[in-house]
Amino acid sequence: MADLLASVEEKRRVFLEELKTAEEKASSPTGLPPVDVRALHVRWLGQKQGVVTELLAGLRTLSKEDKAPAGAAINRLKNDVEAALSSLEEKSLLFERLRKQQALAVDVTLPPRAPRVGRLHPLTVVRRRIESAFASLGYEVAEGPEVESDWLNFEALNFPPDHPARDAVDTFFVKGGGEGKDRLLLRTHTSPVQIRTMLAQKPPIRIVIPGRVYRKDDIDPRHSPVFHQMEGLTVDEGVTFANLKGTLAAFSRLLFTPETKIRFGPTFFPFVEPGVDVAVSCVFCSGTGAADGATCRPCSGSGWIEIMGAGMVHPNVLRNGGIDPEKYSGFAFGMGIDRIAFLLYGVPDLRLFFENDVRFLDRVWS
Numbered sequence: 001m002a003d004l005l006a007s008v009e010e011k012r013r014v015f016l017e018e019l020k021t022a023e024e025k026a027s028s029p030t031g032l033p034p035v036d037v038r039a040l041h042v043r044w045l046g047q048k049q050g051v052v053t054e055l056l057a058g059l060r061t062l063s064k065e066d067k068a069p070a071g072a073a074i075n076r077l078k079n080d081v082e083a084a085l086s087s088l089e090e091k092s093l094l095f096e097r098l099r100k101q102q103a104l105a106v107d108v109t110l111p112p113r114a115p116r117v118g119r120l121h122p123l124t125v126v127r128r129r130i131e132s133a134f135a136s137l138g139y140e141v142a143e144g145p146e147v148e149s150d151w152l153n154f155e156a157l158n159f160p161p162d163h164p165a166r167d168a169v170d171t172f173f174v175k176g177g178g179e180g181k182d183r184l185l186l187r188t189h190t191s192p193v194q195i196r197t198m199l200a201q202k203p204p205i206r207i208v209i210p211g212r213v214y215r216k217d218d219i220d221p222r223h224s225p226v227f228h229q230m231e232g233l234t235v236d237e238g239v240t241f242a243n244l245k246g247t248l249a250a251f252s253r254l255l256f257t258p259e260t261k262i263r264f265g266p267t268f269f270p271f272v273e274p275g276v277d278v279a280v281s282c283v284f285c286s287g288t289g290a291a292d293g294a295t296c297r298p299c300s301g302s303g304w305i306e307i308m309g310a311g312m313v314h315p316n317v318l319r320n321g322g323i324d325p326e327k328y329s330g331f332a333f334g335m336g337i338d339r340i341a342f343l344l345y346g347v348p349d350l351r352l353f354f355e356n357d358v359r360f361l362d363r364v365w366s
């Protein structure tokens, strides 16, 4: 009988040890798998070979009077094991729930995500680069409205009402925007600011005019109904065609490379006489016309890329601006900022500038 009681106590000690290990496992990050709880059950309370069942079997060998206290001791162990295992099961499930919640919870110890910092739009960067090149040549920036009168956009710039040169730009007229000279439209170029400036200030005038312009063009990689221009105007006594060429040559060297050359070709704009198309030596092939042994695509192998229109301000335009063409002369030029951006950054498709895709805008433009 003493043997049996000692054995019950020994088993209790072993159980408590196993229980402790199982509880530690239940509260650990891995948790206690339900099969482990069931295995403990089978091992201690199993009907066939459970430890308690075997202890009870040992009662048979005892005398009648010894059976009662020994049986009571075994039953106490049995009840304690049952209670301990069911509370272990509950705890194990509770810890399991906590672990799941934790996995979903916010980890407040993580470092914060850096805020997204905005940057200048590539067209803004290019506009500023052009402006500062001209600033170094003594030019100031002037601006004007995007909704403009027919008179300032066309007539004052020497486009008579039915002149075919108007057809070169398909125009957005503003509904209810008046009749004839007074009708309103989205400006088709930044040139009306030439007239606005001449009416507002006396020569010497040296300005560049950045801004948005509108034409009824269909969207494709090289066209957009809205794009950006940089106009330029110089008016003073004794301004010559040589000054025009020198200014644009200096500008091209500042904006592109010191080796950049310019080439003039004759063309027509109603507001200048003579008028020229200005090309720069191709920035992609350095004017050679060849790239990687093949024809340079952007300049079609010519070695030249047209970047702007220019010319000597027409006397009618000076007169419309209130300036005496007998005393003063001037030159004007106009370029597409979007096109210059293509030359500086090789952006192959104009639409990228307007779609606001952050993957594109996030690049560093300088």
Ligand code: PHE
Residues within 6 Å of the ligand: 188, 189, 190, 191, 231, 232, 269, 272, 308, 309, 310, 311, 332, 333, 334, 335
């Ligand atoms: N306004 C012209 C255009 O939009 C460009 C230009 C400006 C040409 C000034 C000559 C002088 O195409």
